[in-house]
Amino acid sequence: MSPEFILGIAIAGTLTGAVYGLMALGLSAIFGVMRVVNFAHGEMMVGGMYIAYLLYKTMGLDPIMMLPVAALGLFVVGYLLQRYLVNYFIEVPEHVQFLLLLAVAMVFTNAFLMIFGPDARGVQLPYAFDSYNVGPLVIDKVRLIAAVIAVLIAALLGLFFAKTRTGKAIRACADNLTGAQVVGLDVKHLYAVTFGLGAACVGAGGALMLLLVDVHPHLTTDYTLLGFIIVIIGGLGSLPGALLGGVLIGLSEAFAGFFLAASMKSMFAFGLLILVLLFRPNGLLGRGA
Amino acid sequence: MSALLAVDGISKSFRGLKAASAVSFELDAGAILGLIGPNGAGKTTVFNMIAGVFPPDEGRVRMDGRDITGKRPDQICRAGIGRTFQIVKPFGGLTVRENVIVGALASCKTVADAEREADRVLDLLGLADKARQPAHALTLPDRKCLEVARALATRPKLLLLDEVMAGLRPTETDRMVAIFRQLNRESGLTILLIEHVMRAVMALAQRIVVLNTGEVIATGTPEEIAADQKVRDCYLGEEAA
Amino acid sequence: MAMGRATRMLIGLMVALLLAPFIGNDYLVSVLILCLFNAYLAQAWNIMMGFAGQLSLGHALYVGLGAYAGGALFFHYGTPPWIGMIVGAAIAALVGGVIGFLGFRFGVKGVYFALLTIAFAEFTRILFDHFTWVGGSSGLYLPVVRADHDNLLLLRGRPAMFYYVILGLSAAVFLICHRILGSRLGYYWRAIREDQDAAQALGIDTFKAKMAAVMLSAALTAVGGVFYAFYTNTLYAESAFAMHRSIELILGAIIGGMGTLFGPILGAFLLTLLGELLTRLAENFGHGFEGVKQIGYGLILLVIIALRREGVWPRLAKRLGLDGEKAS
Numbered sequence: 052m053s054p055e056f057i058l059g060i061a062i063a064g065t066l067t068g069a070v071y072g073l074m075a076l077g078l079s080a081i082f083g084v085m086r087v088v089n090f091a092h093g094e095m096m097v098g099g100m101y102i103a104y105l106l107y108k109t110m111g112l113d114p115i116m117m118l119p120v121a122a123l124g125l126f127v128v129g130y131l132l133q134r135y136l137v138n139y140f141i142e143v144p145e146h147v148q149f150l151l152l153l154a155v156a157m158v159f160t161n162a163f164l165m166i167f168g169p170d171a172r173g174v175q176l177p178y179a180f181d182s183y184n185v186g187p188l189v190i191d192k193v194r195l196i197a198a199v200i201a202v203l204i205a206a207l208l209g210l211f212f213a214k215t216r217t218g219k220a221i222r223a224c225a226d227n228l229t230g231a232q233v234v235g236l237d238v239k240h241l242y243a244v245t246f247g248l249g250a251a252c253v254g255a256g257g258a259l260m261l262l263l264v265d266v267h268p269h270l271t272t273d274y275t276l277l278g279f280i281i282v283i284i285g286g287l288g289s290l291p292g293a294l295l296g297g298v299l300i301g302l303s304e305a306f307a308g309f310f311l312a313a314s315m316k317s318m319f320a321f322g323l324l325i326l327v328l329l330f331r332p333n334g335l336l337g338r339g340a
Numbered sequence: 341m342s343a344l345l346a347v348d349g350i351s352k353s354f355r356g357l358k359a360a361s362a363v364s365f366e367l368d369a370g371a372i373l374g375l376i377g378p379n380g381a382g383k384t385t386v387f388n389m390i391a392g393v394f395p396p397d398e399g400r401v402r403m404d405g406r407d408i409t410g411k412r413p414d415q416i417c418r419a420g421i422g423r424t425f426q427i428v429k430p431f432g433g434l435t436v437r438e439n440v441i442v443g444a445l446a447s448c449k450t451v452a453d454a455e456r457e458a459d460r461v462l463d464l465l466g467l468a469d470k471a472r473q474p475a476h477a478l479t480l481p482d483r484k485c486l487e488v489a490r491a492l493a494t495r496p497k498l499l500l501l502d503e504v505m506a507g508l509r510p511t512e513t514d515r516m517v518a519i520f521r522q523l524n525r526e527s528g529l530t531i532l533l534i535e536h537v538m539r540a541v542m543a544l545a546q547r548i549v550v551l552n553t554g555e556v557i558a559t560g561t562p563e564e565i566a567a568d569q570k571v572r573d574c575y576l577g578e579e580a581a
Numbered sequence: 582m583a584m585g586r587a588t589r590m591l592i593g594l595m596v597a598l599l600l601a602p603f604i605g606n607d608y609l610v611s612v613l614i615l616c617l618f619n620a621y622l623a624q625a626w627n628i629m630m631g632f633a634g635q636l637s638l639g640h641a642l643y644v645g646l647g648a649y650a651g652g653a654l655f656f657h658y659g660t661p662p663w664i665g666m667i668v669g670a671a672i673a674a675l676v677g678g679v680i681g682f683l684g685f686r687f688g689v690k691g692v693y694f695a696l697l698t699i700a701f702a703e704f705t706r707i708l709f710d711h712f713t714w715v716g717g718s719s720g721l722y723l724p725v726v727r728a729d730h731d732n733l734l735l736l737r738g739r740p741a742m743f744y745y746v747i748l749g750l751s752a753a754v755f756l757i758c759h760r761i762l763g764s765r766l767g768y769y770w771r772a773i774r775e776d777q778d779a780a781q782a783l784g785i786d787t788f789k790a791k792m793a794a795v796m797l798s799a800a801l802t803a804v805g806g807v808f809y810a811f812y813t814n815t816l817y818a819e820s821a822f823a824m825h826r827s828i829e830l831i832l833g834a835i836i837g838g839m840g841t842l843f844g845p846i847l848g849a850f851l852l853t854l855l856g857e858l859l860t861r862l863a864e865n866f867g868h869g870f871e872g873v874k875q876i877g878y879g880l881i882l883l884v885i886i887a888l889r890r891e892g893v894w895p896r897l898a899k900r901l902g903l904d905g906e907k908a909s
Contacts, residue, residue, distance in 0.1 A: 088692050139887075140886075143890075145691050145692055146636050146691070146692070146695070147886060147890060149636075149692055149695065150835065150882065150886055151883070151886045151887070153828065153882070154879045154880070154882035154883040154886060155879070155883065156879075157828070157875050157876070157878060157879030157882065158876050158879035158880060158883070160872070160875070161871075161872025161873070161874075161875040161876045161879065162872065162876060163872075164871055164872035164875075165871065165872045165873065165876070169871065268872075272824050272825070276699065276703065276824075279696055280700075283693075283696065312711065314707065314710065314711070314718075315707060315711060317703070317707060318704055318707045318708065321700045321701075321703050321704040321707075322704060324696070324700045325683075325697065325700050325701065325704070328687075328689050328693055328696065328697050328700070329683055329687045329689065330687075391782065412781065412786075413778075413781040413782045414781045414782075414783075414784050414785055414786050414787065417781075417782060417783060417784035418784050422782075423782050425778070425779065425782070429776045429778060429779035430775075430776075430779075431771065431772050431775035431776055431779065431780075432775055432776075433771070433774070433775050433840070434771055434772070434775060438768070438771075441768060442768050442769070442771075442772045442780070442783055442785075443783045445765055445768055445769075445783075445784075446783055446784035446785075451763065451764060451765055451768070454765075454768075490779075490783060491782075491783075494783055494784055
């Protein structure tokens with residue numbers, strides 16, 4: 052087996068991992084600010100995929116053009132969900148919150164099943180099989196585009212939190228909720244914006260993911276669990292950690308899928324999750340205990 | 341005669357900050373000792389090391405001649421030390437009686453025995469008429485009382501009280517003081533109390549240990565402590581101010 | 582002591598359930614089997630979460646382990662399922678013990694502990710999907726003996742026999758829970774559920790008590806798994822260990838009332854009947870309504886979490902005048 056070949060797998064894994072990272076970023080942001088563990092995350096991802104799919108099917112738009120629409124759609128869903136449901140459950144014991152979002156997830160998944168049926172659906176792009184040759188390496192065009200956009204969006208989110216007024220206000224809520232309320236921030240609105248932005252990241256991630264895989268309703272649970280694995284490995288609440296975790300999982304899946312049966316690849320992810328939970332419960336880049 | 345509880349040079353640092361350094365004191369069976377000091381003096385740190393919440397970095401704790409340093413809280417309890425929590429921790433979903441039964445199970449062979457013991461303790465502390473209420477429905481003074489009842493039901497030789505008077509009105513404090521005096525007199529219960537409320541400590545403790553910035557700065561009878569200039573400077577002055 | 586109102590009602594319910602197969606048709610029996618099976622599993626899960634406060638979202642793991650232990654032993658060696666139940670329970674207790682040990686020793690708490698249980702369940706699901714001795718991804722089929730008589734030893738026979746078996750198992754797990762709840766261990770569990778630090782300060786070895794809860798809950802769940810294997814005759818790792826099974830399994834207890842004895846039974850019956858109704862409706866409407874049962878479950882869960890977090894049973898118990906007698 053040539054080193055170029057192994058490097059090729061590594062590159063493909065890293066690129067897919069960047070899209071995973073974008074998905075996990077949303078989960079991590081939501082947790083980081085509100086301490087809410089969004090069990091309906093995979094459902095939002097698949098929602099983004101279906102929005103992109105519908106636009107492709109009805110208008111023949113390129114998935115990259117549909118990305119803003121998917122992101123916007125999910126922003127609205129996320130905003131409303133937080134504003135009119137989750138906001139009332141911020142103070143309850145965490146397992147109650149968990150079960151609440153689980154209920155939301157069940158409704159979403161099965162709504163997809165009823166609307167779109169159980170079959171896998173995908174898009175065919177004219178450039179689906181294009182690739183770039185860099186020396187001896189072959190890089191898929193689609194994967195590269197998806198990864199670059201994912202990293203760009205992640206950077207935009209980082210900039211938003213660091214530079215804008217709203218972003219700073221949200222961070223204030225995360226650091227000191229009472230303080231934020233005292234200075235008169237509209238916490239309910241800011242929380243809803245955060246959930247919306249987290250959902251928008253996932254929606255964008257979904258649109259990008261549709262370039263790489265077909266969508267079907269039962270992907271929801273897989274993506275929810277994958278999202279948890281990534282953010283826990285990277286550290287819940289840490290944005291760079293989410294990207295790093297995404298890349299790690301992308302890599303491990305690519306190699307496991309190659310050296311073992313493809314169906315066994317997520318075993319590695321779960322094994323990794325178990326190890327991280329036991330030995331680095333705050334994740335690789337998470338805050339100290 | 342050797343001491344019931346012997347604390348021998350225990351220290352603890354958190355992230356390089358010394359919370360307690362070489363704290364030593366002894367407590368004879370049947371005595372009541374008060375541990376006082378201003379906020380951040382290290383009282384709770386010392387308390388937690390005795391109660392097994394975390395082990396000391398150095399030093400030993402002996403109970404009844406047995407080394408209990410670094411044991412788990414449940415082992416400390418079985419060694420004969422009962423404790424209360426400063427921020428009360430009732431089992432909210434259980435009734436008052438069930439709360440006390442859980443404590444009594446530590447000292448009783450059967451559940452039936454524990455039920456009888458719980459009823460006895462509830463009577464003693466005047467909680468009998470609230471026995472069937474869920475614990476989360478109690479008022480703060482009653483919750484504090486429940487903390488004590490639960491700890492007493494384990495039949496400790498030594499009772500550790502962590503600011504059990506904090507947040508109580510003067511009349512309630514007096515009632516608590518009377519209860520502890522009675523327990524001490526009638527069943528020889530040894531008590532170590534950490535307190536911020538001077539009124540209670542002065543009324544109850546036979547001897548007092550004063551901590552400041554993690555170190556013992558004075559030991560003596562309440563009268564001696566009240567007269568000690570160092571103590572007045574660091575602690576009593578704070579209250580006067 | 583005179584027979585309490587709760588006991589009398591319980592005996593009445595038991596008599597009604599015992600007579601049900603003589604009154605109803607096969608369809609009713611099959612629905613009741615499903616109800617009792619779900620009640621059994623909800624009761625077993627309730628030990629861990631409802632009594633001891635440890636959230637497991639991976640209980641399908643123990644259903645699957647029991648099902649495969651009992652199924653594979655019968656398939657390969659003709660071992661009676663009653664022995665399979667013992668083996669399955671032992672394996673599940675061991676695995677539950679390992680998960681509990683790791684989780685409790687390493688201080689994995691709350692949501693993280695729940696994720697740990699999911700991770701183990703999913704890991705095992707994929708493992709069994711590649712485990713050829715038990716059929717791998719093509720499934721394990723238990724031989725169906727076409728006999729017109731019931732063989733209770735090998736659990737081969739007609740629905741009514743399965744009905745009485747699951748009724749017996751459900752009654753047994755109910756009695757076990759009732760006994761334990763009033764025992765020393767029951768007090769320990771509930772104390773840990775309410776406040777672990779306070780429980781430990783009162784002399785409770787919280788590690789041991791939590792281990793007991795996980796292992797007992799796992800073992801009982803696995804016994805249910807063996808029943809499942811012999812009732813359905815087909816096992817796929819994909820569905821036996823599935824995440825959605827772990828979720829469905831806990832819904833009955835949540836809706837009925839976690840930590841109570843009757844809640845899981847009531848919740849499982851309500852939910853199963855509703856599910857059956859929705860499935861029937863979906864069949865009438867034809868294609869495109871596969872998800873309707875799950876949506877119904879999701880909405881009910883949403884309503885319960887939002888409006889009556891303690892579940893349906895506590896309020897109902899008060900209405901029936903049973904609240905003084907219920908064990909918790």
